Amino acid sequence: MPLLLSSWEIEAILRGESILSFDLGVTYDEYDVVRKGSVICVEDVFCMPVPVLKRASRKRGRVYEIVEEDGKFFLRHVAIRERHYYQLVQPHRGKPTTLEIDGIHMHRVKGADPYTDARMKVDALEVERGMFVWDTCGGLGYTTIFLLRSGAQVMTTEKDPNVLKLARINPWSREMWRADVRLADATRFVRNVPDESFNRILHDPPRFALAGELYSRDFYRELYRVLKPGGILYHYTGSPGRKRGRDVQRGVMRRLFEAGFRYLRREKRTEGVIAVKPSR
């Protein structure tokens, strides 16, 4: 596992604190922190110039990997710049990270930390031990982790290889790999899934404007088909445009109804919708 530091941890090092984490707060340990002139050494982990650490600490929430080359240590920003810009971000010291794609957080970070947010979504789904569950949009795997902790057998799909690359680095995602994780587009993947395969589906897509196909009636019909009778769907929607009087959930619930789902209700705590495939 790479050694990782967030801006928060670097601030703590600059303050001379000795209880530190090199896995973004999953575990903490005590280290000797020694300042020699303009260089700070953390035991035998690394030595780095103070100005380098100060510069890195100013980027709030940024995550860095400690890299060693020819006996010198560097901080490499954990980010991927391709068609989109991805970075792992830690909103608060010692708390779970989130994934930022083109500046948009993939988890709620205000009010609840990303783990709490994921746990609340899973709670809404009433999962029981041994159930088969599909987590359609894997991300950093936090909802998958709480599904696994509920005792479910979990299949997870994630379309973007860069997201899975960051999940591999992210210490908060470690438990995710106990699930059957597939690099796949959920809208294509579902076509090859046999009817009535899952007891539960957790659908936590990016916002509507970024992935309209994951909010379409055709996709909802497929979700309905692969759910077992009596199965439950949790669909995160968020509330984009609420201040402008927009109600995304209304349209989602209408299309879910048209796809066959019943007992539809808003799940206010998590800004989602619950839908049931009626038993025969």
Ligand SMILES: C[S@@+](CC[C@H](N)C(=O)[O-])C[C@H]1O[C@@H](n2cnc3c(N)ncnc32)[C@H](O)[C@@H]1O
């Ligand atoms: C809101 S995040 C999911 C967060 C995840 N539930 C967690 O707890 O970490 C949405 C994810 O859906 C992925 N995604 C977007 N379109 C997809 C598709 N068609 N199939 C599968 N995943 C998709 C994005 O790459 C992103 O990682």
